[in-house]
Amino acid sequence: MVDYQIPEWLLKSQGPLPPSNSAKKTRRSFVEKTIDAFSGFLMDDFYSERIASANGLMQGLHPGIKVITTLLLIFVAVSLRSWELLLLFNLWILMLAYMSAVPLSTFLKRVWLVVPIFTGIIILPTLFNVIRPGDPLLVLLHFSGQHRLGPWVLPGELTITSQGVRGAVIFILRVGACVSLSVLLTLTTRWAYLLRGFSMIRIPTLFINILEMTYRYIYVLLQSASDMFQARMSRTVGRTGTGEQQRFVGNAMGALWSKAFILSDEVHAAMLSRGYTGTPRTLKNAKIRGLDWFWIAFALLVTIILLGGDRLVS
Amino acid sequence: MSVDDEAIFELKDVGFNYPSGEKALEGINLSINRGEKVALLGANGSGKSTLLKLLNGLLFTREGTLKAFGQILSEESLANEEFSFAFRRRVGFVFQNSDAQLFNSNVWEEIAFGPIQLGLPEAEVHRLVDEVIALLGLERFRQRPPFKLSGGEKRLVALASVLSLNPDVLLLDEPTSGLDPRTQRKLIHLFQQLNKAGKTIIVATHNLETVEEIADRALVFSEDHHLVAAGPCEEILSNIDLLIKVNLVDEEFHLHPHGHQTLIHAHDGERRPVLSLKKA
Numbered sequence: 001m002v003d004y005q006i007p008e009w010l011l012k013s014q015g016p017l018p019p020s021n022s023a024k025k026t027r028r029s030f031v032e033k034t035i036d037a038f039s040g041f042l043m044d045d046f047y048s049e050r051i052a053s054a055n056g057l058m059q060g061l062h063p064g065i066k067v068i069t070t071l072l073l074i075f076v077a078v079s080l081r082s083w084e085l086l087l088l089f090n091l092w093i094l095m096l097a098y099m100s101a102v103p104l105s106t107f108l109k110r111v112w113l114v115v116p117i118f119t120g121i122i123i124l125p126t127l128f129n130v131i132r133p134g135d136p137l138l139v140l141l142h143f144s145g146q147h148r149l150g151p152w153v154l155p156g157e158l159t160i161t162s163q164g165v166r167g168a169v170i171f172i173l174r175v176g177a178c179v180s181l182s183v184l185l186t187l188t189t190r191w192a193y194l195l196r197g198f199s200m201i202r203i204p205t206l207f208i209n210i211l212e213m214t215y216r217y218i219y220v221l222l223q224s225a226s227d228m229f230q231a232r233m234s235r236t237v238g239r240t241g242t243g244e245q246q247r248f249v250g251n252a253m254g255a256l257w258s259k260a261f262i263l264s265d266e267v268h269a270a271m272l273s274r275g276y277t278g279t280p281r282t283l284k285n286a287k288i289r290g291l292d293w294f295w296i297a298f299a300l301l302v303t304i305i306l307l308g309g310d311r312l313v314s
Numbered sequence: 315m316s317v318d319d320e321a322i323f324e325l326k327d328v329g330f331n332y333p334s335g336e337k338a339l340e341g342i343n344l345s346i347n348r349g350e351k352v353a354l355l356g357a358n359g360s361g362k363s364t365l366l367k368l369l370n371g372l373l374f375t376r377e378g379t380l381k382a383f384g385q386i387l388s389e390e391s392l393a394n395e396e397f398s399f400a401f402r403r404r405v406g407f408v409f410q411n412s413d414a415q416l417f418n419s420n421v422w423e424e425i426a427f428g429p430i431q432l433g434l435p436e437a438e439v440h441r442l443v444d445e446v447i448a449l450l451g452l453e454r455f456r457q458r459p460p461f462k463l464s465g466g467e468k469r470l471v472a473l474a475s476v477l478s479l480n481p482d483v484l485l486l487d488e489p490t491s492g493l494d495p496r497t498q499r500k501l502i503h504l505f506q507q508l509n510k511a512g513k514t515i516i517v518a519t520h521n522l523e524t525v526e527e528i529a530d531r532a533l534v535f536s537e538d539h540h541l542v543a544a545g546p547c548e549e550i551l552s553n554i555d556l557l558i559k560v561n562l563v564d565e566e567f568h569l570h571p572h573g574h575q576t577l578i579h580a581h582d583g584e585r586r587p588v589l590s591l592k593k594a
Contacts, residue, residue: 053457192419192459213417219461220413266414269372274479275402275431277395283426283436 030245031229038226042219051187056100058188062292064200069299070185071201076303077177082313083166085306086173092302093180100188107187111180119175120168127164130154134161191215196282209280217263224259228252321345322483322514323369327378330364338364340539342378346516348482351509353525353547354518356535357561362518363410365535366485369516370407399432406481410488412468416460421452421471424460428479446478450504466497473501483514490524502527520562522551522569536560 052059058066073093080086097107125131128140136159147154186194195208195215232248240248328342339361346352354362367373368380371392380387382401392398409415418424425446429439447453450470455463460471469489476484484505490498505528509515517528525532525547532550534543536559543556550556557563 190419192423212419216417216419216459216461263411263414266409266411267417269367270407270409270415271417271427272372273370273402273407274428274475275399276427277398277431281430281433283430283439 029233029240030242031233031248034249035226035229035233038222038229041222048187049190051102051106052190054101056102056188058096058100058184060291061295062286062288063189063193063197065197065288065292065296066185066189067194067197067201069296070181072299072303073181074178076306077174077181079307080174080310081170082310083170083173085310085313086170086177089306090173090177090180093177093184097180097184097187100184102184102187107180107183110183111176115176115179116172119172123168123171127160127168129157129159129161129164132161132164132167134163136160137162137165193286205280205282213267217260217267220263221256221260225252225256228255320348321381322348322350322383324381325378326380328368328375328380329377330361330368330373330375337539339368342541344533344541344544346514348514349509349512350531351505351515351529352517353529353532354516354535355520355522355525355532355550355557355560355562356518357520357537360535360537360560361539362535363487366407366487366516366518369483370405370485371401372407402428403432403479404481405483405485406476406479407485408469408473408476408487408489410491412465412472413461415472415475416468418460420457420459421455421463421474422447422457424471425452425474425478427475432479442478442480446474449477450474466493469493469501470497473504481513483516484508486515486517488519488521489517489528490519490521498524522557522562522567525551534560534562 077086077089080089094104094107098104129136133155136157138160139157140160141158143154143156143158146156189197192212192215195212198208199205229252232252323344323346325342325344328339329337330339331337342365354365356362364373368375369382371382371387374387374389383404385391385397387401392401416424418427422443425443426439429442434442447456450473452467452470452474455467455471460468463471469492473489486505489505490501493501502524505515505517515528519525519528529547532543532545532547533541534550534556536542542560543550543553551569554563554567557567558565
């Protein structure tokens with residue numbers, strides 16, 4: 001038996017723990033925040049999975065049919081020119097979300113918290129007569145007469161135009177409808193089935209398989225990364241500098257890369273072992289049922305009514 | 315258990331080096347017959363997993379010859395679709411790293427992957443998969459993504475994904491490591507039953523406590539990648555000098571013939587308790 005010569009310091013105890021109620025608080029480190037983000041991603045995915053497996057209208061539909069009708073409805077959204085109809089269309093999508101057991105707060109947050117901000121920034125300049133001339137709706141500033149600046153003519157006043165507002169509202173409602181439809185599709189369909197649905201719009205199986213694997217191994221690598229960060233945190237005594245933390249993240253990325261590389265080799269071997277020959281084979285998709293036909297008819301009806309109504313209104 | 319004289323694997327002077335030049339196996343001569351239960355023993359890095367990959371046609375030997383079912387197993391022979399399908403169907407491999415083996419989006423599809431790749435009819439695929447799910451008690455995981463399961467559950471799904479091909483030979487890389495004692499026992503019983511039904515079982519392990527239950531014959535690999543001993547498990551396990559020489563155990567090692575029970579106990583002069591799990 002090996003008799004280890006354990007150094008004396010290794011046999012000494014660290015003594016009692018100091019009181020934990022001291023006023024000094026440390027800021028959360030980059031590493032800790034990253035761990036939170038990892039678990040946040042996993043929680044979010046878990047939440048989406050729960051909605052996707054709920055018993056609702058959209059969940060019961062064939063994924064391929066859902067993908068095709070979503071594309072059709074997005075086409076409707078970008079074709080509509082009347083803001084009233086666009087608003088109606090958005091409300092209809094909201095109702096679909098409600099009927100698909102999607103919590104409205106989640107849905108509204110994902111769509112209407114993001115869309116107005118981003119599209120708002122894009123559309124903001126066109127509100128003003130300086131960029132796009134039109135009938136004044138609200139006068140903001142009076143200038144002392146017109147000014148010429150090379151090819152530009154600065155008007156006598158800065159106004160928000162009614163054409164600008166109308167355009168902005170239509171634009172935001174359009175983007176909102178498109179985003180709503182995509183969010184509804186992804187929230188009510190499991191990722192695996194959604195990818196399967198893409199095969200109905202002639203996306204090659206190989207491409208879909210690669211996406212599937214990517215999604216599947218994000219978990220393994222995320223778990224690895226999370227373990228690495230936690231191991232690092234458990235060994236960190238006191239605060240570390242930003243430079244030190246950045247170095248750690250750099251090393252972690254490198255380690256993860258080589259892990260992923262080794263893993264991909266193993267996965268390929270495991271596939272070969274079970275008879276994979278390079279051409280992926282899959283079972284046929286789920287069958288198209290009565291509900292799917294009903295949904296196709298309904299989506300077509302909505303398309304005709306909205307596009308027809310749009311012609312009459314504008 | 316019935317052991318045929320028919321050799322399933324025959325290796326003559328087989329050696330293998332990884333592309334990096336790292337040696338994994340050298341001068342291996344052995345033969346494994348149909349219906350045998352064989353354990354590959356050796357310390358970490360002795361070449362057990364590499365041998366399993368060679369036997370599964372995932373790696374190919376550059377030195378010596380390897381025959382499977384009487385035919386040379388090489389890159390060329392596996393390029394023949396008919397041979398490749400027949401071989402893949404007959405030899406199943408459960409990897410040590412379940413994460414590498416489970417790449418489908420749910421348990422059902424994972425188990426169905428092999429049968430689908432072999433082009434079996436849809437109804438047949440459904441039947442095979444459902445029966446394997448029932449056999450291993452995986453009903454409640456059917457629609458779950460494999461990567462969200464626990465370690466033990468992943469291992470069971472990995473085994474199921476291979477069993478659905480109904481292989482004649484099962485290659486198992488550390489099949490019971492990291493599993494709780496109850497799951498370990500369940501798996502060992504399953505392997506024993508499958509072996510009784512005529513399947514050949516080849517296990518790479520360093521869990522000496524379970525070797526005699528999983529295997530009848532043991533092959534011992536040294537740290538310099540040679541096959542240094544082969545014989546009945548009882549004989550190999552009682553040869554402590556051999557096990558010490560290949561760095562599998564230290565002088566404190568002993569096995570307990572206590573029957574089917576787990577006990578944790580400490581011996582005089584030992585600092586740590588020894589976990590023992592053995593059949594009478």
